[in-house]
Amino acid sequence: MKKAFLLIALAFSFMIAAVGCGSNSPLTIWVGSESVDFYTNKMVEYVENYNATHEKEFPYEVDVKAVDTGTAASTFLDDPDAGADIFTVAHDNLGKLIAGSSSIAPITNTALLAQIEADNPQTFLNVIKGTVDGNEYTFGVPYIAQSLILYYNKAYITPEQVQTWEGIWEAARASGKQALSLTGTDGFNNSFLLLATEYDNHYTSLELYKDGIQENCFATGDDTIAKLKWGQRFFTDEFGAKAPTESGWEVELADEISLSVIGGAWHFSAASAALGEDLGIAPLPTFTLTEDDAYGQAVAGTVYKSGTFADTKMFVIKKNSDKADYLQDILLFLSSKEVQEESFIAAQNLPAYKNASTEFEAFQEDTLAAKLATAQVEMFEWGIPQPFGYNSKFNTYYYSKGAPDLILDILENKDGEFSTDQAIYDQMLIVESLWKTGLRPE
Numbered sequence: 001m002k003k004a005f006l007l008i009a010l011a012f013s014f015m016i017a018a019v020g021c022g023s024n025s026p027l028t029i030w031v032g033s034e035s036v037d038f039y040t041n042k043m044v045e046y047v048e049n050y051n052a053t054h055e056k057e058f059p060y061e062v063d064v065k066a067v068d069t070g071t072a073a074s075t076f077l078d079d080p081d082a083g084a085d086i087f088t089v090a091h092d093n094l095g096k097l098i099a100g101s102s103s104i105a106p107i108t109n110t111a112l113l114a115q116i117e118a119d120n121p122q123t124f125l126n127v128i129k130g131t132v133d134g135n136e137y138t139f140g141v142p143y144i145a146q147s148l149i150l151y152y153n154k155a156y157i158t159p160e161q162v163q164t165w166e167g168i169w170e171a172a173r174a175s176g177k178q179a180l181s182l183t184g185t186d187g188f189n190n191s192f193l194l195l196a197t198e199y200d201n202h203y204t205s206l207e208l209y210k211d212g213i214q215e216n217c218f219a220t221g222d223d224t225i226a227k228l229k230w231g232q233r234f235f236t237d238e239f240g241a242k243a244p245t246e247s248g249w250e251v252e253l254a255d256e257i258s259l260s261v262i263g264g265a266w267h268f269s270a271a272s273a274a275l276g277e278d279l280g281i282a283p284l285p286t287f288t289l290t291e292d293d294a295y296g297q298a299v300a301g302t303v304y305k306s307g308t309f310a311d312t313k314m315f316v317i318k319k320n321s322d323k324a325d326y327l328q329d330i331l332l333f334l335s336s337k338e339v340q341e342e343s344f345i346a347a348q349n350l351p352a353y354k355n356a357s358t359e360f361e362a363f364q365e366d367t368l369a370a371k372l373a374t375a376q377v378e379m380f381e382w383g384i385p386q387p388f389g390y391n392s393k394f395n396t397y398y399y400s401k402g403a404p405d406l407i408l409d410i411l412e413n414k415d416g417e418f419s420t421d422q423a424i425y426d427q428m429l430i431v432e433s434l435w436k437t438g439l440r441p442e
Helices: 002-020 033-054 072-078 091-097 110-119 165-175 222-236 249-254 265-278 324-334 337-347 368-380 392-400 403-412 421-437
Strands: 027-031 062-066 086-090 129-132 135-138 141-146 149-153 260-263 279-282 286-288 303-305 311-318
Touching: 027 033, 027 324, 033 062, 033 324, 033 337, 072 086, 072 091, 086 091, 086 324, 091 311, 091 392, 110 141, 110 324, 141 337, 141 368, 149 265, 149 368, 165 286, 222 303, 222 403, 222 421, 249 260, 249 265, 260 265, 265 279, 265 368, 279 368, 311 324, 337 368, 392 403, 392 421, 403 421
Parallel strands: 027 062, 027 086
Antiparallel strands: 086 311, 129 135, 141 311, 149 260, 149 279, 286 303
């Protein structure tokens, strides 16, 4: 209570001081709704430190707002002048933010650039840069990582069973329930089969805009067809997987209709509310091809590990902000590894910091939050960053031109039209074309 009162008092005094400076407009920062309270408090701390260090008051009021990170880039582009000075986007939005002459400013602060380089894995460093007028710049400041993991009902599924989809399927059949509810049928939340790789060697023939090239998409390899055949058996079995329904996955977990759900950290609170003490958290399971699934070189007995997009959320800054002189120093503070660990403790935000799993004490504790973090970190070995930030078209072609629905049609064997290998193959040729051109083949 005393700590809460102190924070309120600090925030109040901070606002009074800022208003007293006669600032015309606040310095605005957009973060996800789950993070507003934390970053509001951190900016109170930042301003207090600034005032003490500079022996003068920080010249702006700071306004931290909740803006959905999935739509922040589009919201900003609709009206850049009204957009935040600092805002959060997933890295795959970078392409549309720097299209043309760019709506965001590059990072130029040498201390911040050095911190970005030192603290982040190479996979993140590869996707926070973009080219404008022939020159490459760093535009994003990673501070949150994310990957998909499994939430499951441990009252029905044993620690051994949760390691494989077959084990979960067996538990569902034994209890008369369904193995899995999807949170969404889009190409992100329903990507665990498409992105699956061979367990022994991480092999996949799948290509998604490889090397940032639009034509480098391939979805008709033997392994892809075989994985979808396995998935079709899983989705068409009464005890297998199910697409979202009107009742919603939260209700299906709580009412024990389904035993598991694939989700991200942003689903943690809802999954915890649905299952309570029965909530289990694990990396996504493996699955094994049978004779019914084999196709070409993808033979029966091959084990695959479910895949995920392993992404970073990053801060970016408005181009031509009238507060530009202050923004990059703020980001140096907000993206530091110390603040990332505090963010994990306070809001369960998975750090982007590459050594978090070994250096952060909070990861070593026997808590659900620590299990959530370690499961996500483990999935990074089986994931790829969304490769859509290179070009503004890629995100649209992958998500919004109908390809996810075509893949779901295969999995559910819509109207019985995908009972043959050739039908599945032909459908995936259409998917390839949509990824490459946004159009169905002629």
